[in-house]
Amino acid sequence: xxxILEKRAETPLAMTIASPLIAVAxxxxxxxxxxxxxxxxxxxxxxxxxxxxLSDSWGLQEVAVKxxxxxxxxxxxxxxxxxxxxxxxxxxxxxxxxxxxxxxxxATHGAPQGPWLLPSMLVVGAIGGALFALIPAVLxxxxxxxEILTSLMLVYVAELLLDWLVRGxxxxxxxxxxxxxxxxxxxxxxxxLLEGGRLNLGTPIALLVVAIVAVLVGRTLKGFExxxxxxAPRAARFAGFDERRLTWxxxxxxxxxxGLAGILEAAGTVRMLQPGISPGYGFTAIIVAxxxxxxxxxxxxxxxxxxITFIGGENAQIMLRMPLDVTRVFQGLLLFYVLACxxxxxxxxxLVRSAxx
Amino acid sequence: MPPLIEAQQIVKRFGSLVANDHVDLxxxxxxxxxxxxxNGAGKSTLVKMLYGLLQPDEGRILxxxxxxxxxxxxxxxxxxxxxxxxxxxLFEAMTVAENVALALDGEEPLPRIAxxxxxxxxxxxxxxxxxREVWQLSVGERxxxxxxxxxxQDPQLLILDEPTSVLTPQEAEGLxxxxxxxxAEGRAVLYISHKLEEVRRICxxxxxxxxxxxxxxxxxRQESAASLARMMVGTEVGSVRHDxxxxxxxxxxxxxxxxxxxxxxxxxxxxDISLTLHRGEILGIAxxxxxxxxxxxxxxxxxxxAPRAESVALDGTAVGREDxxxxxxxxxAFVPEERLGHAAAPRFSLxxxxxxxxxxxxxxxxxxxxxxGRMLGWVDAVTKAFDVRKGPRDPExxxxxxxxxxxxxxxxxxxRKPAVLVVAxxxxxxxxxxxxxxxxxxxxxxxxxxxxxxxxxxxxxLLEIADRIAVIFHGRLSQAMPVQGLTREALGxxxxxxxxxxxxxxxxAAAREREPA
Numbered sequence: 001x002x003x004i005l006e007k008r009a010e011t012p013l014a015m016t017i018a019s020p021l022i023a024v025a026x027x028x029x030x031x032x033x034x035x036x037x038x039x040x041x042x043x044x045x046x047x048x049x050x051x052x053x054l055s056d057s058w059g060l061q062e063v064a065v066k067x068x069x070x071x072x073x074x075x076x077x078x079x080x081x082x083x084x085x086x087x088x089x090x091x092x093x094x095x096x097x098x099x100x101x102x103x104x105x106x107a108t109h110g111a112p113q114g115p116w117l118l119p120s121m122l123v124v125g126a127i128g129g130a131l132f133a134l135i136p137a138v139l140x141x142x143x144x145x146x147e148i149l150t151s152l153m154l155v156y157v158a159e160l161l162l163d164w165l166v167r168g169x170x171x172x173x174x175x176x177x178x179x180x181x182x183x184x185x186x187x188x189x190x191x192x193l194l195e196g197g198r199l200n201l202g203t204p205i206a207l208l209v210v211a212i213v214a215v216l217v218g219r220t221l222k223g224f225e226x227x228x229x230x231x232a233p234r235a236a237r238f239a240g241f242d243e244r245r246l247t248w249x250x251x252x253x254x255x256x257x258x259g260l261a262g263i264l265e266a267a268g269t270v271r272m273l274q275p276g277i278s279p280g281y282g283f284t285a286i287i288v289a290x291x292x293x294x295x296x297x298x299x300x301x302x303x304x305x306x307x308i309t310f311i312g313g314e315n316a317q318i319m320l321r322m323p324l325d326v327t328r329v330f331q332g333l334l335l336f337y338v339l340a341c342x343x344x345x346x347x348x349x350x351l352v353r354s355a356x357x
Numbered sequence: 358m359p360p361l362i363e364a365q366q367i368v369k370r371f372g373s374l375v376a377n378d379h380v381d382l383x384x385x386x387x388x389x390x391x392x393x394x395x396n397g398a399g400k401s402t403l404v405k406m407l408y409g410l411l412q413p414d415e416g417r418i419l420x421x422x423x424x425x426x427x428x429x430x431x432x433x434x435x436x437x438x439x440x441x442x443x444x445x446x447l448f449e450a451m452t453v454a455e456n457v458a459l460a461l462d463g464e465e466p467l468p469r470i471a472x473x474x475x476x477x478x479x480x481x482x483x484x485x486x487x488x489r490e491v492w493q494l495s496v497g498e499r500x501x502x503x504x505x506x507x508x509x510q511d512p513q514l515l516i517l518d519e520p521t522s523v524l525t526p527q528e529a530e531g532l533x534x535x536x537x538x539x540x541a542e543g544r545a546v547l548y549i550s551h552k553l554e555e556v557r558r559i560c561x562x563x564x565x566x567x568x569x570x571x572x573x574x575x576x577x578r579q580e581s582a583a584s585l586a587r588m589m590v591g592t593e594v595g596s597v598r599h600d601x602x603x604x605x606x607x608x609x610x611x612x613x614x615x616x617x618x619x620x621x622x623x624x625x626x627x628x629d630i631s632l633t634l635h636r637g638e639i640l641g642i643a644x645x646x647x648x649x650x651x652x653x654x655x656x657x658x659x660x661x662x663a664p665r666a667e668s669v670a671l672d673g674t675a676v677g678r679e680d681x682x683x684x685x686x687x688x689x690a691f692v693p694e695e696r697l698g699h700a701a702a703p704r705f706s707l708x709x710x711x712x713x714x715x716x717x718x719x720x721x722x723x724x725x726x727x728x729x730g731r732m733l734g735w736v737d738a739v740t741k742a743f744d745v746r747k748g749p750r751d752p753e754x755x756x757x758x759x760x761x762x763x764x765x766x767x768x769x770x771x772x773r774k775p776a777v778l779v780v781a782x783x784x785x786x787x788x789x790x791x792x793x794x795x796x797x798x799x800x801x802x803x804x805x806x807x808x809x810x811x812x813x814x815x816x817x818x819l820l821e822i823a824d825r826i827a828v829i830f831h832g833r834l835s836q837a838m839p840v841q842g843l844t845r846e847a848l849g850x851x852x853x854x855x856x857x858x859x860x861x862x863x864x865x866a867a868a869r870e871r872e873p874a
Contacts, residue, residue, distance in 0.1 A: 221722045224712060232702035237660050238693060239713045240682035 005347035019344055020291055020298075023337035024305070030333050040320060048319055049312030049330075061197035063307045065269055068206045069094070069261035069278075071303035073285035075213045076254030078294040082217075083230040083250050089136060089151030090258040091282025092158035093129040097259020098266035099162055100128025102273045105188035106170060106181055113187040121188060121263055129259015130252040132158065137251035141244040147251075155282070163275050170273065180274040190268030202264035207300075209257065214296040226250060258282060279310070280328075287335040306331065359422030361386040361545050362407070362438075362514055368415035369402050376402040378569040379416070384514065384562075389536060389546045391556040391577055393589055394566035395788035396759055400549050403566070404516050407547070408440045409433040431462060439512035441503045443519045447491045454487035457506040470509075478505050481535045496646055497528040504535070515539060516547045521555060525645055526816070526849035533559050551589075551789075552817075553582040567591055590789050597793060599800045599822055606636030608673070609808035610657075610689075610777045615668040615677075617656055625649040627656060630834045632827060634777070634808040639799065640837055641823030642812040645852050649832040650781060650812050651694070657779045657810070658691040659684045671777055682717035688776035690714070692767055692783065694812075696759065700766040703755035707747075708732040710754050711739075711769055719773065735772070743768035744794065760791035767795050771802055778802060781812040796822050816845055830857050 031049070032042035053059040073090045080087040101121035108117060135154060139145040163179070172182045190200045217223035229236040229246055236243065261281065270277050288306050292298030313327030360383045369377040377399045384390045394400045405411040407418065409427030418425045420436055427433050430440075447456050454471040461470065471487040478485040483501040491499060500523060507515060521529040536546055536559060550556055556563060557577045565573040565588045573588045615630040627649055634640045644650060655661040656669065663669050663677035670676060671687050681691070691714070693699040701710045711732045715721050721732050736751060743764040747757055754762060767783060783799065784792035800822055803809045812829075813819050819826050820840060827837040828851035835851055850856065 219727055220725050221712075221716055221727055222725065224709065224716070224727060228702055228705070228713065231704055232698050234695070234699040235702045235713055238658075238681070238691070238699055240659075240680050240685075240717060 003349055003351055005343065006350055008346060008348050015345055016293065019341040020293065020302070020338060022344075023291070023334065023341045026337045026341075027330060027334045030337075031330055034326065034329065038322065038326075040322070045316065045320060045322075048315050050308055052315055053308050053311035057194075058197055059311060061194065061199040062311050063304060064203045065198050065200070066307035066310045067303040068202045069265050069281045070285050070288050070306055071206045071300050072209055072261035072264070073254075073258045073282060074288035074292060074299040074303055075210055075296050076257035077285055077289040078292065078296065078299055079213070079217070079226055079250045080254045081230075081289060082294050083226045083246055084233070085137070085140075085247050085250050086148045087133065087136070087151050087251055087254050088148050088286065089133070089154050089282070090254065090285055091278060091280065092151070092155035093133045093255040093258035094262035094265070094278055094282045095155075095158040095162050096132040097125035097129035097262030098273060098277055099158075099165065099262075100259065101125030101263030102170075102181065102184075102266050105184045105267065106273075108188070109182055109185060113185060115187070117187045118190065118267065121267055122260060125263025125266075126256040126260040129262060130256040133251040133255020133258070134248060137248045141247050159275075162273065162277075166273055166275060172272075178274075181272045183272050184267055188267055189271055190264055198269060200264075200268040202261075202268045205260075205264065209260075210296045210300050217296060222249075258285075284310075284331055287331055287338070290335060290338050306334075359419070360384060361388075361421060362425075363419040363422075364403070364407065364416065365419065366416040367403065367406060367413045367418075369399075369406060369411060370414055375569050377406070377413070380566070380569070380571055382564050382571070384545050384547055386513065386545050387540055387543045388562055389540055389548055389560045391560035391563035392547055392549045392566070393551065393553075393556065393563055393585065395551070395589055395790075396786060397788070398566040398589075399569040400566055401518070402569075404440070404518065404547065404549065407433070407514075408438060408516060434462065434510055434512070437511070437513035438516065439507035439510055439514070440516040441500070441507055441518065441520060443522065445499050445503055447499055447502060449492040450490065452488050452490050453485055453494075453502055456491060456502055457487075457509065460506045461509065473509060474505060477509050481505070481508060481538050482531065483535055496523045497525070500524070500532075504532075508539070512544065514545045514547060516549070518549045519551075520548075521550065521552060522814070523646060525852040526845050527853055529555070553577075553585045556585070557582065565589055586789060592790075597796045597800055597821055606638070606806070608633050609636050609671070610634040610779075610810065611670045612657070613668060613670075615656060615663055617652065617661070617664065619652065620655070620661060625652050625832045627652050628832045630832075632834060632837060634810055636806050636808055637803055638825070639803045639809045639811060639823045641819035641826040641840075642810065642829055642834070643816060643819055643826055643848055643852060644814065644829035646814055648829050650829060652832070653829065653834075654691070654693060654779065654781050654812060658689075658693075685714070685718045690770035690773055690775035690778045692770055692778070692780040694781040694785065696762050696766055697755060701754040701762060704753055706751045706753055707736045707757075707765060708751050710765075711735045714769060715773075735769070739765055739768040739772055742772060743798070760787040763787045764791055764795060767798065771798055774805075775802075775807055777808045777810070779810045779812075782815075783811060783813065784815065784818060792818075816848055820845070828852055830854050833857055 028046065032046060035042040035045040053063055073094065077087060077090055101124050104121045104124050132154065136147045136150040139150050140147045166179045166181055170181045172180055190202055193199045193201065217226065225241045225246060228239060229241060229243055233243065266273055266277055284306055288299055288302045292302035309327055309330050313324055316322040316326065317324050362384050364380060364382040367377050367380045380399065380403055382403065392400050402411065406413050409429045409432050425436060454467060454474055457474055458467055458470045474485065474487050483505050485498065485501050485505060500520065520532060524532065539546060548560055557580065560577050563575050563577045564571055567589060577585060611633045613631050615627055617627045619626050625648060630653065632640065642650065656663055659679055659681035666675040666677040668677040671684060671689055674687065676684050676687065697703045702713065708729065712721050712727065715735065719735065721728050733751060739745060745761050745765050745768065747761060757765065763784070767780065770778060780799070783795050796818065799809050799811065811819065811823060823840055825837040825839050826843060826848065828835040828848060830852065831854065835856065
């Protein structure tokens with residue numbers, strides 16, 4: 001007996017839904033094995049990881065706070081990936097967005113500010129992210145440079161730039177030499193929505209973005225163009241779509257959304273600039289995008305799931321003294337299983353009797 | 358004496374589809390046996406089982422009266438069965454001898470293989486230079502490699518899948534002479550084709566499949582092409598009604614002195630192409646594949662812009678620098694050669710595929726939003742007018758059979774009532790019924806006043822529907838000649854390059870030009 005993969009004529013809808021669920025189930029099984037190997041009771045550990053974060057209002061708010069940047073970034077990445085543009089540098093675009101918007105907050109610090117400040121910061125942050133994302137896009141269309149490499153390398157540029165700014169020109173003089181800026185003034189901070197938590201206006205903004213992008217992809221000609229270029233590039237040329245312009249467009253959109261996520265994080269959750277304002281949101285969002293089937297609503301669900309693993313990881317660190325790296329391992333496993341299960345969409349596994357004579 | 362090979366009651370199922378339903382086939386030694394049938398009749402499935410690529414679910418194969426079990430092509434070759442596929446499997450960067458060596462199962466040293474190759478190619482009249490690299494060779498020469506490397510394994514049965522579809526008439530004659538020599542040695546040939554005239558000339562027996570079943574066995578020499586077609590299709594195949602005429606109306610499409618470098622490393626440069634196409638006229642462009650047809654289509658459609666605006670004109674307006682959608686808005690329509698991937702996106706629904714070519718000029722988009730209802734209405738209209746057979750109302754393009762998808766992508770354009778239609782390979786790999794419907798639609802469109810340009814490798818098709826025919830060779834286009842008085846032989850010579858400037862006609866010259874500098 002051997003296992004062969006037969007190409008499917010048509011992808012069944014049930015498989016499209018089942019594939020990410022199977023991936024999640026396999027991740028949970030692998031997680032249990034890892035817990036066991038670390039000398040933990042797997043049931044208790046899984047409970048701490050995946051159930052405890054959802055059991056009180058504070059935990060739920062934390063999940064929403066973590067999910068917001070993931071969803072914002074992944075929705076933009078999904079547009080890129082659907083059109084065969086491999087933007088791996090959302091982490092850098094996130095940081096540049098935070099720096100661009102943060103610059104406005106710092107420049108007006110101590111001067112009279114108004115209600116215009118926060119919206120302006122968000123816009124400037126989005127523009128910053130978009131411009132930073134256009135660098136790999138232009139390098140790709142102008143010189144044929146591989147965007148996977150260029151966008152990834154630019155992450156380090158952004159990280160080091162932020163590092164330099166908060167240790168140099170933007171350092172808080174009263175900050176005891178810590179690499180941080182001053183704390184933003186109240187007008188420059190994203191307002192909270194509830195008492196006793198950190199849920200802020202960023203979350204409804206992310207939901208709005210999901211709705212807008214869902215309509216864009218499903219109902220507009222631009223969305224059709226994005227899907228067609230990725231699915232059948234020659235047919236897209238036959239449709240008269242300009243692949244180069246589309247590359248710029250999707251990189252700009254995804255950079256803007258990553259930048260928006262960056263400034264929302266800086267001005268909402270952290271309220272200052274410092275190194276490490278992102279626990280790898282830009283990279284985790286890649287997993288979210290694929291787990292969500294490159295679909296905006298799917299990204300929303302997947303973003304919440306990944307956020308739970310972040311909170312669960314923090315819980316486990318406190319309650320079970322497990323290293324935070326375990327969370328990274330889970331996220332990596334999840335991406336691995338998601339991509340592996342995608343094979344089931346295009347192929348049907350079948351056992352055959354050995355044909356060898 | 359038992360027959361050379363005998364397939365008895367072969368059944369092969371793919372899921373719920375029965376591709377072969379109790380098929381019997383008998384081929385005697387020294388016989389050229391035709392396997393006839395429309396696309397999807399089960400011919401390929403049957404020969405794949407005879408070559409060991411598939412295993413039958415039921416039934417058995419007898420080889421000289423003894424049961425033969427084939428677990429793979431290697432078993433088939435060992436038994437004495439060779440096969441030449443429609444799509445070649447050759448490495449372009451390797452020499453002829455190296456390609457042959459790769460296919461042989463033994464461990465013969467290369468010089469000996471080259472010597473044997475030269476000997477076999479001489480004996481069968483298949484001239485080949487062992488040391489040439491494959492990328493320099495024409496399609497006909499590449500096919501010779503495939504045939505020679507089959508013959509070097511000394512097969513008793515040679516299976517040929519649609520061998521003449523890529524050859525000029527003269528090259529096909531050469532192949533027929535080779536088949537004669539193979540038969541004279543007592544070897545058998547199983548010849549898959551849908552070119553009925555050819556089958557009548559060279560085959561002495563035929564098995565006809567329809568819907569996975571054997572529907573007839575006959576001696577094709579005793580039949581007419583029409584009676585063979587009737588057996589294949591099951592009903593009378595109508596002929597296309599068309600009276601070729603000299604063009605008289607105003608010029609709708611003109612190309613003047615169009616020259617373009619190739620878009621990619623192995624492409625063909627277009628050189629000084631000129632043509633005019635009148636209202637009510639069908640102009641055919643004949644030629645062997647890979648002589649610039651793709652490049653010409655891209656230049657006419659606007660997928661690639663011409664260097665000068667005047668190079669291409671629609672109804673007198675210079676459009677060479679306009680993109681494909683601007684040309685569509687001026688009333689032009691296009692059907693590319695590749696159905697799946699170029700004309701249609703495989704995993705998109707038909708309504709979305711209506712949007713592919715219709716978003717600019719068909720009113721499917723309002724304020725940036727897609728009007729799904731109108732697209733569905735368009736799908737329904739095409740389905741009705743062109744008899745597109747499909748299960749659900751709006752399936753994915755790849756779920757349709759080749760013929761039905763072709764009817765859809767041709768119908769999608771014709772229903773727009775274009776002023777100019779440029780269509781490449783309108784009936785490539787399409788069953789006889791669908792081909793007839795598509796050709797008639799092209800003729801009717803021209804009759805209503807459109808200008809139709811048909812790029813095709815099928816000479817019979819062009820002779821049937823075109824008013825004038827021009828030949829493309831190494832990126833140059835011949836004069837367009839009225840079909841009256843035009844012979845297949847004359848066209849064949851042009852397709853082989855005679856009558857074109859000598860710098861292009863030299864063997865390998867075009868190939869060398871394609872080398873990136």
